[in-house]
Amino acid sequence: MRFSLLNLIRQSFSHNQGWPEQWRSPEPKPRYDAIIVGGGGHGLATAYYMAAEHGMRNIAVVEKGWIGGGNTGRNTTIIRSNYLWEESEGLYNHALTLWQDLSHTLNYNVMYSPRGCMMLAHNIHDVQVFKRHVHANRLAGIDNEWLTPQQAQDVCPILNISKDIRYPIVGAALQRRGGTARHDAVAWGYARAASALGVDILQNCEVTAIRRDQAGAVSGIETTRGAIATERLGVVAAGNTSHVMSMADVRLPLESYPLQALVSEPVKPVMPCVVMSNTIHAYMSQSDKGELVIGAGTDAYTSYSQTGGLHIATHTLDAICELFPNVRRLRMLRNWGGIVDVTPDRSPIIGLTPVPGLFVNCGWGTGGFKATPGSGNVFAHTVARGVPHAINAPFTLDRFRTGRLIDEAAAAAVAH
Amino acid sequence: MLLIPCPYCGPRNELEFKHGGEAHIARNPGQADDQAWAEFLYVRSNPKGVVAERWRHTAGCGRFFNCLRHTVSDQILATYKVGEARPDVEPVPVPSAEPPRSSQQ
DSSP states (O other): OOOOHHHHHHHHHTTTOOOOOSSOOOOOOSBOSEEEEOOSHHHHHHHHHHHHHHOOOSEEEEOSSOTTOSGGGTSOOEEOOOOSSHHHHHHHHHHHHHHHTHHHHHTSOOOOBOOOEEEEEOSHHHHHHHHHHHHHHHHTTOOOEEEOHHHHHHHSTTOOOOTTSSSOOOEEEEETTOEEOOHHHHHHHHHHHHHHTTOEEEOSOOEEEEEEOTTSOEEEEEETTEEEEOSOEEEOOGGGHHHHHHTTTOOOSOEEEEEEEEEEOOOSSOOOSEEEETTTTEEEEEOTTSOEEEEEEEOSSOOOSSOOOHHHHHHHHHHHHHHOGGGTTOOEEEEEEEEEEEOTTSOOEEEEOSSTTEEEEEOOTTOOGGGHHHHHHHHHHHHHHSSOOTTTTTOOTTHHHHOOOOOHHHHHSSOO | OOEEEETTTEEEEGGGOEEEEESOOOOOGGGOSHHHHHHHHTOOOOOSSEEEEEEEOTTTTOOEEEEEEETTTOOEEEEEETTSOOOOOOOOOOOSSSOOSOOOO
């Protein structure tokens, strides 16, 4: 049933008891044309675009827990596309373009809110790096502008621009099309739209082995809900990618780290945009519920624990309290961790693997949410046709052998 | 936060240490084609289970040592000096639900 004004009115007469389930919960079939491993935003988007744009209807998404329960439900929902290199600009701006119309495309309100994403500069190095980004983005037709501290405060009035703080703000880069979206709605919207096109979403279905035929090609998977045959397998497992890919003896240039976030008690609107500071490592925005959503850093060591050290969150709150002094007395409601898979060049890997029939979309590190629609869109093309889309062609696994890295790590000098 | 037993100084707070990445990755000059070089530089086992990793006690003795840690529970199973063989420790069974936060031995 579509969401529309007419249906809202109709359902209100039956006390809203008539809404159907939003996606089917079928039993696994013995065989699918393609299977996506990982029911987060990226995996569900992949399945949706495979069905919607490539006509593949006999496909499934397998998820070890519940959909959107991993990093999709744990991130700080920041959307932006102000990356430095052309390859990244193409990929992230493709996503940003899809975000703009996503609610209509899916008939599901993903609450995309282009409220602006501001990145603070605290020293000469920051200024040079961000101005370089602003100019590179401008040449690529991507909006990004340079602000003085006063202009930054005009956009975000609670920002502390005084010169006597430990890391004074000396300028900021603002991408006005950047912003936030509702993370759960993204997973649910893609799941609902994909399910309506015939995609089977199999929750509580953990992959325990990848089967290969005598030629070494993928022939199926074994799961906690039984064996399923397929010849095309797309792995979109975020922090668990190394673990899943090891079942096919593929080793990747990935390390998995806990990344933390936390939210405050809800307050009235105080924060009109997203503010990020890479240098002192804090980001903050305000959800529509009123909670301040705060992102912290990664732990120093690799882990799958989905928690992080308290000193990491404390370090971020030190910075938050200095940048936004009037939130100092807010209490924090919840904090949590997600496991992010980080590549050496901080750019994702989207493409083919040495195993025929096995495709991977991983390495989104600490910033995958913003790319969800674009990532799913180009990975769907890659899995459905067996060749990369022009946008993700540079993001190969092989770039680590050829040396053609897309080094957003060196470009920003911090995790992002 | 981890409590890390430095083999030289004893148990100390994680803040005194720097993580040094996966241990026992040896450079092999005899096999320095592009693939071997990429694997040496970038490819990591990143196990969901026991990892052998290097730490450096930067705010203490300053020395590197190796550590076996379970990456789901973050429990440290053993630490040993550089050059010593990896100890044979039993992996501790980890409950499948959210793991305990404690990382002390």
